[in-house]
């Protein structure tokens with residue numbers, strides 16, 4: 005019941021979000037801090053439910069993250085094992101790998117000032133049952149089902165973010181993005197959200 009109410013209120017927030025045009029003022033800060041990149045993953049049990057998937061993507065946009073790249077990816081077992089290598093041997097490792105290979109993932113490179121910390125804050129803590137009580141308005145508080153099926157993933161440091169971005173988007177050059185694009189994303193006037201691809205485009209960018 006409580007969970008249903010949260011889902012309803014999130015739906016309402018999203019309904020109010022009609023405009024796809026946003027201005028960089030939303031992304032600027034006063035001390036000209038650079039944007040940061042992080043990797044966000046929406047896990048398979050959410051991707052299997054189109055309305056939940058749509059809601060989480062809309063929450064990302066609503067919270068003023070820039071969607072730089074997005075892809076639907078089905079991991080092989082080898083890829084999932086590599087991704088979660090640090091957890092090998094833990095009691096939840098097998099079920100985690102099974103979950104992450106059970107269907108498509110929605111994978112996104114997000115940009116924002118303090119993107120890593122901001123995305124983790126929006127997701128909420130790993131443990132779903134505690135999170136539902138203590139931080140019910142976070143993504144995991146609303147959409148998490150169990151500690152493993154906790155809806156989303158987010159990189160936990162710059163080093164991890166860059167490693168994970170390279171793993172999922174091998175053609176994307178982080179170095180080039182910071183050298184040639186970061187300034188424009190941070191300072192140019194407006195972007196358009198392409199809701200088919202779930203990426204932001206600079207206004208004059210060709211599709």
Ligand SMILES: Nc1ncnc2c1ncn2[C@@H]1O[C@H](COP(=O)(O)OP(=O)(O)OP(=O)(O)O)[C@@H](O)[C@H]1O
Pocket residue numbers: 091096100129130151152153154156157158159160
């Ligand atoms: N105690 C646990 N029980 C079940 N699953 C767990 C547990 N701890 C972690 N996991 C699963 O392993 C994933 C990676 O765990 P980690 O400790 O890196 O958490 P996290 O940094 O909050 O999550 P993520 O890396 O996915 O953003 C978690 O997102 C969750 O799916």
